[in-house]
Amino acid sequence: MNREEIxxxxxxxxxxYIDEKxxxxxxxxxxxxxxxxxxxSAHLVDIVLDIEEKFDIMIEDDFISxxxxxxxxxxxxxxxxxx
Amino acid sequence: xxxxxxxxxxxxxxxxPNGSNLEAFEEAIKAGKSGIAHYPELAELNFKSQxxxxxxxxxxxKQEKLPSFIANKVKKNGVIFACLAGLEAWNDxxxxxxxxxxxxKTGMIIxxxxxxxxxxxxxxxxxxxxxxxxxxxxxxxxxxMSSGAGAYLNSILGLTGRVLTNSSACITGSEAILQGYExxxxxxxxxxxxxxxxxxxxxxxxxxxxxxxxxxxSNDNPTFGSRPMSxxxxxxxxxxxxxxxxxxSLEAAEARGAKIxxxxxxxxxxxxxxxxxxxxxxxxxxAVVECIRRSLETAEINANQIDLISGHLTSTKGDPFEIKxxxxxxxxxxxxxxxxxxxKSMIGHCVAGAGSIETIxxxxxxxxxxxxxxxxxxxxxxxxxxxxxxxxxxxxxxKKELDIIIKANFxxxxxxxxxxxxxxxx
Numbered sequence: 001m002n003r004e005e006i007x008x009x010x011x012x013x014x015x016x017y018i019d020e021k022x023x024x025x026x027x028x029x030x031x032x033x034x035x036x037x038x039x040x041s042a043h044l045v046d047i048v049l050d051i052e053e054k055f056d057i058m059i060e061d062d063f064i065s066x067x068x069x070x071x072x073x074x075x076x077x078x079x080x081x082x083x
Numbered sequence: 084x085x086x087x088x089x090x091x092x093x094x095x096x097x098x099x100p101n102g103s104n105l106e107a108f109e110e111a112i113k114a115g116k117s118g119i120a121h122y123p124e125l126a127e128l129n130f131k132s133q134x135x136x137x138x139x140x141x142x143x144x145k146q147e148k149l150p151s152f153i154a155n156k157v158k159k160n161g162v163i164f165a166c167l168a169g170l171e172a173w174n175d176x177x178x179x180x181x182x183x184x185x186x187x188k189t190g191m192i193i194x195x196x197x198x199x200x201x202x203x204x205x206x207x208x209x210x211x212x213x214x215x216x217x218x219x220x221x222x223x224x225x226x227x228m229s230s231g232a233g234a235y236l237n238s239i240l241g242l243t244g245r246v247l248t249n250s251s252a253c254i255t256g257s258e259a260i261l262q263g264y265e266x267x268x269x270x271x272x273x274x275x276x277x278x279x280x281x282x283x284x285x286x287x288x289x290x291x292x293x294x295x296x297x298x299x300x301s302n303d304n305p306t307f308g309s310r311p312m313s314x315x316x317x318x319x320x321x322x323x324x325x326x327x328x329x330x331x332s333l334e335a336a337e338a339r340g341a342k343i344x345x346x347x348x349x350x351x352x353x354x355x356x357x358x359x360x361x362x363x364x365x366x367x368x369x370a371v372v373e374c375i376r377r378s379l380e381t382a383e384i385n386a387n388q389i390d391l392i393s394g395h396l397t398s399t400k401g402d403p404f405e406i407k408x409x410x411x412x413x414x415x416x417x418x419x420x421x422x423x424x425x426x427k428s429m430i431g432h433c434v435a436g437a438g439s440i441e442t443i444x445x446x447x448x449x450x451x452x453x454x455x456x457x458x459x460x461x462x463x464x465x466x467x468x469x470x471x472x473x474x475x476x477x478x479x480x481x482k483k484e485l486d487i488i489i490k491a492n493f494x495x496x497x498x499x500x501x502x503x504x505x506x507x508x509x
Contacts (some may be wrong), residue, residue: 016155042221046156049220 006055006077010070013050017043029071055081089348090267091507093341094176094329095443096168096278100136100322100430103144104171108440109447112455113480117306117429119320125285132297134305136322136431137283138164150239157226157235159201161282164325164436165193165232166239169276173240176329177341182241190244190272192263193233193327194255194279196435198226200290201282232280232325244272252494253395254352255279256326256438257502261350263330264502273335276327281436283323291321296364296399309431310459311396312406312423312467312476319397322431326439328446343507345449349382350502361497365401368408371491371499375412378489378501386413389421390485391454393445395493396425397432403466405493410470421489423476428458438492442502445488449506454481 011027017039018024024037033039033047044067048059051073057080059067067073095105100118102108111118118136125133140163145154153166173180204227210218225231230248237246245266251258256279263277281287291297298318301308309320336343353374355367379386392409396402406423413420426444433440448454456479463473490502 016151019150019152021151043152046220046222049218 001081003074003078006074007070009054010051010073010077013054014039014047017047027070029069029074031070032068033070034068051077057081086270087268088270089333089346090264090330091333091336091346092328092344092446093331093336094172094178095327095344095446096171096175097324097326097440097443098138098140098164098168099324099433099440100138103138103140105175108443109451112426112429112444112447113453115429115456115458115480117458118322119305119308119431121302121305126302128285130285130289130292131295131299132292132318133302134298134308134320135283135288136320136433138324140164140167153235157222158203159198159226159231159282160284160323161195161198161201161280161325162226162232162235164282164323165278165280165327166236168278168280168325168327169193169236170239172276172278172327172329177339178329180240183243185242185274187244188273189242190246190266191233191237191242191276192247192249192259193236193276194249194251194259194435195229195232196250196252196255196281197287198229198231198282200286202284202286204286236276240276242276250435251498252496253432253434253437254492254494254498254500255435256440257442257490257492257500258352258438260328260330260347260439260442261352261500261502264347264350267330267332274329274331277330278325278327278439279435280325281323281434288321297321298398307459309398309428311398311425311427311457312402312463313398313460314462314464316398316400316402316464319399320431322433324430324433324436324440326436326443328439328443345446346505346507348384348503348505349378350500351377351381352498352500355497355499357497363497364495365497366408366493366499367497368404368411370497371408371493372412374499374501375409375489375491378503382503384487384503386415387419389413389487389489391448391488392421392423393441393488393490394423394425395491396427398427403464406467406470417472420471420475422454422481423471424455424457426455428460438500441492442490442504445490445504449485449488449504452482452484454483454485456480
């Protein structure tokens with residue numbers, strides 16, 4: 001799975017957590033999940049669980065705080081996929 | 084100077100077993116349509132009572148009406164029902180969804196029953212027992228806390244006044260409306276979103292089945308199961324759903340030109356103290372009589388002004404006792420006794436959702452000028468006909484202008500709640 005394919009899946013995962021759909025038109029790797037996409041910080045754990053399920057990987061709690069932007073989340077998923 | 088405010092109903096929303104929105108529900112209660120079905124899963128699980136009333140909320144309805152997070156991620160039915168009913172009521176009242184736009188005088192009270200047992204609690208319990216509770220995610224707490232349904236509804240509405248929750252068994256819904264009414268009546272709030280919710284399914288209903296208080300003789304004829312006041316009433320039919328009303332001071336409603344369904348003019352809530360015949364599961368009759376009489380006092384009306392009693396009347400052996408309490412409380416000659424009905428013959432007993440859904444039925448009957456039928460009442464219980472003339476228990480839709488309806492619910496813990504509703508006259 002290349003980075004672009006992972007990104008497509010990641011955006012599908014985070015979509016239900018975004019209330020204001022206007023922001024979804026301008027999502028880039030730099031987009032901050034909480035500050036730019038206005039995702040409730042409590043829902044980051046849900047996004048992590050959805051990612052774990054989708055990609056069949058395990059993301060330890062220490063990594064959650066590093067998944068602040070779309071790009072950083074992709075980095076972590078790629079890293080975990082490479083095992 | 085009398086500082087008490089008049090309180091009116093300006094919006095309503097409902098998710099009931101026989102109709103998942105206000106228009107469908109009104110049509111259903113007029114037509115005598117049952118929402119009770121047989122669930123094969125309950126048969127497989129050795130339930131004696133295999134029937135119930137699950138509201139039919141489609142995936143399309145959820146996607147169309149709810150924010151994507153709630154539609155796609157929130158699983159507890161009780162929360163979903165409350166959000167749907169609450170949004171319908173808010174929109175029906177002509178209010179804007181604009182968080183923060185309403186001042187601290189707009190609040191909410193949404194009661195709930197067994198949110199913690201609502202489907203899919205099994206998935207959560209199984210995760211915990213498998214040592215995997217980290218997978219519970221962020222929603223297991225808010226979806227099962229008693230205030231959860233209101234909290235999710237307010238994540239949409241963004242109200243900043245008093246946001247309350249109550250949980251008091253089968254009176255939860257009418258008590259929520261009474262408490263909302265009193266907030267406005269005595270000037271604490273101008274507008275209250277009031278209602279209650281109950282989920283559905285085996286985890287909530289199993290406990291009632293274990294008590295042997297559900298109807299188990301109609302598994303092959305589910306729509307006949309709920310038959311309040313019948314000589315063959317054999318237990319209640321469990322169901323789920325939510326009802327939400329927007330209550331406003333008359334001034335606030337008139338200031339924005341709101342339509343008005345009806346006025347709430349009084350009510351009372353009390354307990355029989357689980358004494359003198361009252362127990363965890365039965366009412367102390369003196370306290371019921373007292374609750375009814377005090378409701379009339381707060382409403383400043385006489386018993387002979389009541390056109391319709393919307394009873395609790397669950398389709399158990401307790402129904403004749405309830406009727407006796409009404410007769411004792413009102414002290415009216417037989418020919419002057421009000422009509423009596425309850426929507427439970429069509430929707431079963433929505434437990435914590437019952438009071439709000441049934442009070443919405445009352446407001447619809449006042450504003451629409453009709454009395455909905457009691458279905459399945461071919462044989463009225465002889466202990467009821469010995470007290471009340473059978474023609475007072477309508478079995479068909481009656482078109483009739485009503486002025487006053489008294490609504491009651493009675494609940495586990497020996498709790499009683501009464502509301503008095505009046506047709507709105509300026």
